Amino acid sequence: MASSRVFLLCVALQALTMASTLSVLPINTEAVDVQGQTVCPSSSCGLLQDIRYPFRKQGDPPGCGFPEYELVCIDNKAVIHINTGRYFVTNISYTDNKFWVVDVNLDNSSCPIPDRNQHPYIYGLQLENMSLLYPDALSWAAFVSCSEPIRNNAISLSTSFCNNMYKPVDCRSEKNSLVYFFITSSPWVGDIKPSCRYLSMTPLGSWHVRVPNNASFEDVIKFMRNGFAIRFPEKSEDWTYHWIIGTCLYDSKSYFYTQISSSSILNRTFAIAGIDLHFLKCVNDYSYRTKLFWAAVTIISAMDIVKLMIVLAILSRLVFAPLTVLTFLAYKYWKTRISIDAVEKFLQMQQALSPTRYAYTDITAITGHFRVKLGQGGYGSVYKGTLPGDIHVAVKMLGNSLCNGDEFISEVSTIGSIHHINVVCLVGFCSEEMRRALVYEYMPRGSLDKYIFSSERSFSWDKLNDIALGIAKGINYLHGGCDMQILHFDIKPHNILLDNNFTPKIADFGLAKLYPRDNSFVPVSAARGTIGYIAPEMISRNFGVVSCKSDVYSFGMLLLEMAGGRRNLDQHAARRSQTYYPAWVYNHLTRKELGQIFEAFDIHEVERKLCIVGLWCIQIKPHDRPTMSEVIEMLExxxxxxxxxxxxxxxGDEQNSVTTSSSKFSLELSAISEGE
Known part of the structure; x- marks a missing residue:
């Protein structure tokens, strides 16, 4: 009911505005007769006779003609201003609604071109965007200034009128400013050569005459001296202020009643909100920015302010008060809802912290039917997924070769209840017949290997030290922070994942084993790990027994790769002595200690620390290696x-380091890998 009242009030106000506009607007009546037609005597200027509406001479009373058509008589020649140029009016045809003009500057030059400050005829020959004046021409001459000579291609010379064929204006050209012109059929310049800039343009002839594209500059001068035709509005006798206002009021009324009678709410809204703009646009079209237009703007603006004040008074009583109450109730509901949503999100996150068993259909839904694939390995594929509460996870689908369940059992049993900042969290798992999946927290930065082996160093040395320290703390927690001792057996860059803040987390516990914490000897049936990171005692018991020191060895190899920014064994190294990085860096470190550097060896102090700690960790005998707690102390x-x-x-010797290690140790690794 309230909204309908407001609507009816707005309709009444609009009707009142339209009814009163005609009586309020200041219509100029100094030169208007009782029939509404302008009473102005005709005049002349030189050979130009019978100058009358819509033209006016300078000094005529207001209301005689339009200011845009004002003629100034200079030396018996009528001059009119169009855009920024001045033109002689040579003839007026009231029958055809045309008049002919010639550029004033043509009389003062033997090599005439239009003034450089004249506007381009983008939408016709206009007076400051005034649409009352427009040229009646088929052809236009455009003048440009180029910094280098222009050569026309074969297409321009032989074909269509639309191609711009540049012709020189030698009498206006200078060494670094070559003037050209071309003929176009459009009243706008369009594209010009890259080395050129626009100067000016002018119409040529009238609508019935088309200038050929290959016209010479002499031909263009003849057309320019003959002038060109310009149209003026038909029925000029009706173009009085009364006629403009009456026409616009009638048009606005028709627009208002058409829109208001529509069944569309949008059209009714336009009828109320847009009628004033519709009326002003109409006045602007017929009388561009004249006194009539500004008077209409002033009066309608004042009326709109009054209407707005009335509407606001009604709205404050019928709408704003109920709206304030509803806003307050919505705010209270929103605050309560935020509290409930925060509790629900907390409970969902708490549930996500404990491994959950999912059905295979749940896994399909979590991954969006396995839409986003993160990686592929020998274990299977990893996909990105989303849990309720917008929690991102990584889902590892175990391949058929691992369906005997060993890796699956190992991962679930080892990290199912582990919560440490440097150990990846197992969110859930799935096991349905031969289909098995592990759901981990999502690590957006990926694995460490793609950063330390890149061509450009991705981390500062301090950040690299922090990452190494985080990995060491994670391994130390596995060895001594749980009820059972957990040996990972596969520490390598690929199994170190990074979160958004580049915090390292140990992942992939498929080869891990659980043992009592007081056991120093760990029985294993076969070598476990990745070639290049496996401790010697995993290959042969002659080196010692398998224990937590085996993970220390793998961590040492990882540290050396992080420090060197390369893999420890590089068959493509520039020098043979650099093929095995641990041997190369050990020999250079010891020589530097003795002051026997025989080649440039520039090393950062953090790199030196990581290398020394790494070399301690890769000692052959397990009892010579430090524990992970000692490693943490050294890194700190x-x-x-x-x-x-x-x-x-x-x-040992740099020249023999690769051969000795390859012939004795790497051969055993190769044999084991073939046996697997």
Missing amino acids: AGVDGLQIPPEPFFC
Whole structure:
């Protein structure tokens, strides 16, 4: 009921506005007779006779003609201003509604072109965008200034009228400013050569005359001196202020009643809100920015302010008060809802922290039918998924080769209840017949290997030290922070994942084993791990027993790769002595200690620390390696307090380091990998 009242009030106000506009607008009546037609005597200027409406001479009373058609008589020649140029009016045809003009500047030059400050005829020959004046011409001459000579291609010389054929204006050209012209059929310049800039353009002839595209500059001068025709509005006797206002009022009324009678709410809204703009646009079209237009703007603006005040008074009583109450109730509901949503999100996150068993259909829904694939490995494929509460996860689908369940059982049993900042969290799992999946927290930065082996160093040395320290803390937690001792057996860059803040997390526990914490000896039936990171005792018991020191060895190899930014074994190294990085860096570190550097060896202090700690970790005998807690102390300490470790068996002579390690140790690894 309230909205209908407001609507009817707006309709009444609009009707009142339209009814009163005609009586309020200041119509100029100084030169208007009782029939509404302008009473102005005809005049002349030189050979130009019978100058009358819509033209006016300078000094005529207001209301005689339009200001845009004002003629100034200079030396018995009638001059009219169009755009920024001045033109002689040579003839007026009231029958055809045309008049002919010639550029004033043509009389003062033997090599005439239009003034450079004249506007381009983008939408016709206009007076400051005034649409009352427009040229009646088929052809136009455009003048440009170029910094280099223009050569017309074969197409321009032989075919269509639309192609711009540039012709020189030698009498206006200078060394660094060559003037050209071309003939176009459009009243706008369009594209010009890259080395050129626009100067000016002018119409040629009338609507019945088309200038050929290959016209010479002399031909263009003849057309320019003959002038061109310009149309003026038909029925000019009706173009009085009364006629403009009456026409626009009638048009606005028709628009209002058409829109208001529509069944569309949108059209009714336009009828109320847009009628004033519709009326002003009409006045602007017929009398562009004249006194009549500005008077209409002033009066309608004042009326709109009054209407707005009345509408606001009604709205404050019928609408704003109920709206304020509804806003307050919505705010209270929103605050309550936020509290409920926060509790629900917390409960969902708490549920996600404990491994949940999912059905295979749940896995399909979580991954969006396995739409986004993150990676592929020997274990199977990893897909990105989303849990309720917008929690992103990574879903590892175990391949058929792993369906005996060993890796699946190992991962679920080892990290199912582990919660550590440097160990990846197992969110859930799925096991239905031969289909098995593991659901982990999502690590957006991926694995460490794509950063440390890139061509450009991705981390600062301090950040690299922080990452190494985080990995060491994660391994130390596995070894001594749980009820059961967890040995990972596969520490390598690919199994170190990074979150948004580049915090490292140990992942992939498929080869891990659980043992009592007091056991120093770990029985294993076969070697476990990745070639290049496997501890020697995993290959042969002659090196020692398998224990938590086996993970220390793998961590040491990882540290050396992080420090060197390359894989430890590089068959494509530039020099043979650099093929095996641990041997190369050990020999250079020891020589630097003795002051025997025989080649440039520039090393950062953090890189030196990581290398020394890594060399301690890869000692051949397990009892010579530090524990992970000791490794953490070394990484947190400065480099000055670290001593160079004893020489591993593969770090002897640089020239023999690769051959000795390859012939004795790497061959055993290759044999094992073939056996697997």
